[in-house]
Amino acid sequence: MWKKIYIWLDERLGFDDMYKMLLDRPEPHGNWWNTLGSASLFLFIMQGVTGIFLTVYYTPSPDHAYDSVQYIMNGVAFGWLIRGIHHWGATLMVLVVFIHMLRVFFSASYKYPRELTWMVGSLLFLLTLGMGFTGYLLPFNQRAYWATVVGTNIGGVVPGVGPFILKALRGGTDVSALTLSRFFSIHIWMLPATLAGSIGLHLYLIMRHGESAHPTLDD
Amino acid sequence: MNDETKKKIKEKYEAALQKGERFWPDSIYKDLLVSFALFILLIGLASFIGVHPEPKVDLTDTSYIPRPEWYFLFLFEFLKYFPGNLEWVGAAVIPGILVVALIFLPLYDKNPSRHYSKRKFAVGLMSFIVVGMVFLTIKATLTTPPQEESLVANSIAEKMSLGQDLYSIQCVECHGPDGYGGEVVGVEGLEGTIIKPINSQDEMYTRNDDSLMSIISYGQPNLGMVPFGGAYGGELSSSEIEYIVTFMRYTWDDRAEVPADAVTSAIPALAEGEVPSYEVHISALVKRQCLSCHREGKENNNYLMDTYAGILSGGNSAPNVVAGDMNSNLLQLIQGHELTSSDGTLIHVMPPNGKPIKDEYIDMFIRWVEAGMPETAAEATALSGE
Numbered sequence: 001m002w003k004k005i006y007i008w009l010d011e012r013l014g015f016d017d018m019y020k021m022l023l024d025r026p027e028p029h030g031n032w033w034n035t036l037g038s039a040s041l042f043l044f045i046m047q048g049v050t051g052i053f054l055t056v057y058y059t060p061s062p063d064h065a066y067d068s069v070q071y072i073m074n075g076v077a078f079g080w081l082i083r084g085i086h087h088w089g090a091t092l093m094v095l096v097v098f099i100h101m102l103r104v105f106f107s108a109s110y111k112y113p114r115e116l117t118w119m120v121g122s123l124l125f126l127l128t129l130g131m132g133f134t135g136y137l138l139p140f141n142q143r144a145y146w147a148t149v150v151g152t153n154i155g156g157v158v159p160g161v162g163p164f165i166l167k168a169l170r171g172g173t174d175v176s177a178l179t180l181s182r183f184f185s186i187h188i189w190m191l192p193a194t195l196a197g198s199i200g201l202h203l204y205l206i207m208r209h210g211e212s213a214h215p216t217l218d219d
Numbered sequence: 220m221n222d223e224t225k226k227k228i229k230e231k232y233e234a235a236l237q238k239g240e241r242f243w244p245d246s247i248y249k250d251l252l253v254s255f256a257l258f259i260l261l262i263g264l265a266s267f268i269g270v271h272p273e274p275k276v277d278l279t280d281t282s283y284i285p286r287p288e289w290y291f292l293f294l295f296e297f298l299k300y301f302p303g304n305l306e307w308v309g310a311a312v313i314p315g316i317l318v319v320a321l322i323f324l325p326l327y328d329k330n331p332s333r334h335y336s337k338r339k340f341a342v343g344l345m346s347f348i349v350v351g352m353v354f355l356t357i358k359a360t361l362t363t364p365p366q367e368e369s370l371v372a373n374s375i376a377e378k379m380s381l382g383q384d385l386y387s388i389q390c391v392e393c394h395g396p397d398g399y400g401g402e403v404v405g406v407e408g409l410e411g412t413i414i415k416p417i418n419s420q421d422e423m424y425t426r427n428d429d430s431l432m433s434i435i436s437y438g439q440p441n442l443g444m445v446p447f448g449g450a451y452g453g454e455l456s457s458s459e460i461e462y463i464v465t466f467m468r469y470t471w472d473d474r475a476e477v478p479a480d481a482v483t484s485a486i487p488a489l490a491e492g493e494v495p496s497y498e499v500h501i502s503a504l505v506k507r508q509c510l511s512c513h514r515e516g517k518e519n520n521n522y523l524m525d526t527y528a529g530i531l532s533g534g535n536s537a538p539n540v541v542a543g544d545m546n547s548n549l550l551q552l553i554q555g556h557e558l559t560s561s562d563g564t565l566i567h568v569m570p571p572n573g574k575p576i577k578d579e580y581i582d583m584f585i586r587w588v589e590a591g592m593p594e595t596a597a598e599a600t601a602l603s604g605e
Contacts, residue, residue, distance in 0.1 A: 029239050092260070147287045217334055219334045
């Protein structure tokens with residue numbers, strides 16, 4: 001019976017091909033530094049899962065954001081754990097992605113034929129920072145609010161386009177309800193969608209060119 | 220890069236693959252192990268360190284020091300090296316150049332070698348940047364002054380307790396300790412005004428939390444109530460007003476279900492023969508009954524009661540208490556006796572509205588002075604053991 005189901009599914013999905021393509025790939029002898037990329041992916045998935053759970057109770061309006069976060073922390077079963085993981089996951093993700101980037105730089109893995117992998121990867125790093133910046137405002141407490149006031153102000157000093165950047169980030173002249181709702185939208189839709197797509201491209205490029213070998217003296 | 224070098228690179232890679240491993244299961248087990256370790260680390264951080272509680276947004280708090288998330292601190296610190304009119308160089312030009320340089324690195328780094336010993340410039344430059352970032356982050360952490368901790372309530376019980384503290388200081392002068400109101404005595408500009416009770420069922424049923432918060436925040440100018448919200452010239456933040464309303468709601472509204480862990484009496488009762496201490500009893504009692512007037516900015520003959528030393532020797536009529544002396548000024552005053560100076564002129568009568576504090580509180584003060592005004596609970600226990 002199980003065998004029949006397996007054969008039926010295999011005919012259509014092609015488990016064997018998948019195994020050969022995805023898992024049974026030859027690789028150069030790796031070391032522990034090579035695990036940082038998959039660790040970044042794992043943290044991205046963790047942030048996604050905990051973030052989705054958080055949206056169940058979180059309300060992106062200035063009147064309710066703070067109280068809804070308080071409720072998640074004190075009222076919802078294991079809400080503190082979910083938020084705690086999301087909070088620390090953000091810090092850890094920035095750290096792991098950054099160290100991953102340094103690893104690739106110091107082992108010169110970005111050189112031919114993996115130039116595009118690096119370019120997509122550095123974009124992923126910037127997107128991660130963007131996630132950190134937009135997510136920071138969402139609890140809408142003192143720290144979040146003032147950090148965003150200062151952070152968006154920095155965008156405003158760019159000569160010429162500064163005032164426009166400031167207005168576009170804040171949705172007006174001040175950090176307000178509009179800022180919160182656009183940061184929320186950027187944080188849960190725009191950046192994650194871009195991130196997911198770029199991660200897909202990044203992974204495809206890694207599979208296409210294979211993991212880079214550690215440079216030896218004659219490289 | 221010419222085709223020959225490309226071919227060479229490919230051959231070398233093929234050779235590396237020959238003596239390499241399989242993705243499954245050789246390297247994926249390392250990946251899974253690291254990810255699992257991170258998972259455990261996350262759960263540990265969430266459980267044992269948690270998320271630092273922060274107060275609600277308060278636009279009027281000018282003492283708040285804004286600071287970004289730690290991984291942006293280096294940029295924050297970097298900007299300090301640029302004077303005001305050059306800030307855009309540090310904020311936009313240099314980071315912009317670095318970001319573009321980072322993304323397009325493989326396109327202009329023409330050095331074909333991969334081993335770090337043959338990439339001295341690239342490795343050196345990147346190390347310099349990373350060390351600089353770490354240095355700036357550490358410098359920013361060390362130089363920003365610590366944030367003034369404000370109290371953040373996490374449960375209704377905590378909100379009630381903080382709210383009661385605030386009520387005792389901000390509201391009792393006019394509304395009385397239990398919200399009964401009555402005639403105002405000793406408040407500038409409101410002398411003799413009769414205030415209706417705010418603890419009645421009528422009041423609690425007709426006003427919801429939002430309208431109570433608005434009243435406290437805006438005040439009632441036509442009735443003489445001043446605004447208390449920071450945005451309107453008062454001293455309370457929006458969180459603090461919320462705590463006061465929570466205290467009022469759960470104490471006076473007969474529909475409210477008081478949580479089991481709520482402390483109903485903030486002043487600990489004394490057992491037979493127990494000696495009260497400043498730490499446990501007197502400070503709590505003073506906070507509820509005295510601080511409303513005996514704090515900075517009020518008319519009180521400079522007698523500020525917010526510290527142990529202040530209670531003992533503050534004010535114009537010090538010493539206020541003498542160990543074991545039942546005629547100490549403080550004890551005489553709280554029992555309604557007049558305080559006169561040595562030439563017989565009247566200095567002060569307490570309490571100003573003629574309503575003395577409860578007998579049990581007077582008793583607490585008497586027993587404290589009798590025992591010699593112990594400051595800590597340990598001292599008090601030692602004294603009661605004699």
